Amino acid sequence: MARAVVIVLDSFGLGATPDAADFGDVGADTLGHIASWREAQGRPLRLPQLAALGLGQAAQAASGAWPAGLDRCAEPLGAFGAARESSRAKDTPSGHWELMGCPVDFEWGYFPQHDDPSVPTFPEHLMRRWYDACELDGSLGNCHGSGTTLIERYGDEHVRSGLPICYTSNDSVFQIAVHERHFGLDRLYAICATAKRIFDEIGIARVIARPFDGQPGAYRRTAGRHDYTTPAPSATLLDTLAAAGREVHAIGKIHDIFGGRGITKHRSGDGNAALCEETLLALDECADGGLVFVNLVDFDMLYGHRRDVAGYADALEAFDRFLPTLTTRLRGDDLLALSADHGCDPSWPGNDHTREHVPLLFYGGGVPAARSLGIRDSFADLGQTVARHLGIAPLQHGRTCW
Structure with missing residues (x-):
């Protein structure tokens, strides 16, 4: 056959x-x-x-x-x-x-890109629910951007504060980057699963776990990426x-x-x-x-x-x-x-x-x-x-x- x-x-x-x-x-x-x-x-x-x-x-x-x-x-x-x-x-x-x-x-739901970069990309009421559900004090990034660029920009602050780096693109996606050893891979997956349930309410197709490793000035993504995707x-x-x-x-x-x-x-x-x-x-x-x-x-x-x-x-x-x-x-x-x-x-x-x-x-x-x-x-x-x-x-x- x-x-x-x-x-x-x-x-x-x-x-x-x-x-x-x-x-x-x-x-x-x-x-x-x-x-x-x-x-x-x-x-x-x-x-x-x-x-x-x-x-x-x-x-x-x-x-x-x-x-x-x-x-x-x-x-x-x-x-x-x-x-x-x-x-x-x-x-x-x-x-x-x-x-x-x-x-x-x-049509999928999307996060609009504001002309003013100081305006947060993600809806505050949904982010607050996510923070409370995951016992997070907040997040970094909260913008459109390249993950590798944002990891370089916020990586040190993330390691110090423990706040996840959150970003999106023109796709219907909410991405979360954390340091695999400092934050924990299992914890990353857990907060991503929670985020998917919350952002389903506005039709976001995927939440993506984006773990990275390394030292200041030399961060690199790991193979632990995981996509939480709306079923076909x-x-x-x-x-x-x-x-x-x-x-x-x-x-x-x-x-x-x-x-x-x-x-x-x-x-x-x-x-x-x-x-x-x-x-x-x-x-x-x-x-x-x-x-x-x-x-x-x-x-x-x-x-x-x-x-x-x-x-x-x-x-x-x-x-x-x-x-x-x-x-x-x-x-x-x-x-x-x-x-x-x-x-x-x-x-x-x-x-x-x-x-x-x-x-x-x-x-x-x-x-x-x-x-x-x-x-x-x-x-x-x-x-x-x-x-x-x-x-x-x-x-x-x-x-x-x-």
Whole structure:
């Protein structure tokens, strides 16, 4: 029986969607701008494996231009295209859920960004309830911002005072950073769970625990991140597989994004390289008819949000070098699907996600070679295609890609 591997290159966009103006993202192009920047440095972006799967053609369909310096492959090895998100957001849960057949047809709650930085971002009445419930004397930050920047700014004061650092972005998210040893990881998780119950009242999608370690001037995030996520509003591919008695191996933050629902085994890892190794181990264990579902978070967390074009380019090339190791481990009837959940153009102003097309690249058993999929109207077409490959009931949303 066939198996499937779905890898989400977190934030790997291929160019702005027609509705990008609604999000302030007209002109965003994660891959295109990375490729142009790298070529301007005199060293073109080298992604031969992804190019052989049709990445260039997919990017051209999405943005209207071939990425600068990218290899040209006239006959890609699989099916290739791009997709637009039908959900009315550009956040992590919405993108992942839609990939698995569950578009989000409602608006999340958000924290507005004030022109005056002295105005607290979070509603005082909700924060006061949270402080009282968790026996906290207050918090630091209380603003929009980059977590790494805020840890540098407030880390010393946090260690002295014990007050958690709280911040958000343009996503529907409340993030809490604490020093793992001084504050305690279990205590961090407890206050995050409490915050999620309180902020559910205004429709906030996620509360994220962001532990860090280290000394003044050298703080670093640890692998103890945990997302407290609103459950998907309807059944996903994972739920359908679980109901059919199939295995779902979740790698990275997939478990958190889906709240553990429909997942039979979870593997974590600190960074893309470790997550790629966990993917190989999961593939070795995955039974016939099962799914290995992977999120590679570094593209987004380390390079997209931090607007690190060079780091993003290097990470893409590292993943490209890993691909032959993965494809040689596939069985003859296994399906490999590569996509993303949104964009996060590292050349774009600010530090938030960008509303972009995402790649749809398919390779393996039953995949028609050199098949152009064009532009799909929903990420859910990926989930529907995987469902058919695995021989289970069709999903409620999405169309098969061939």
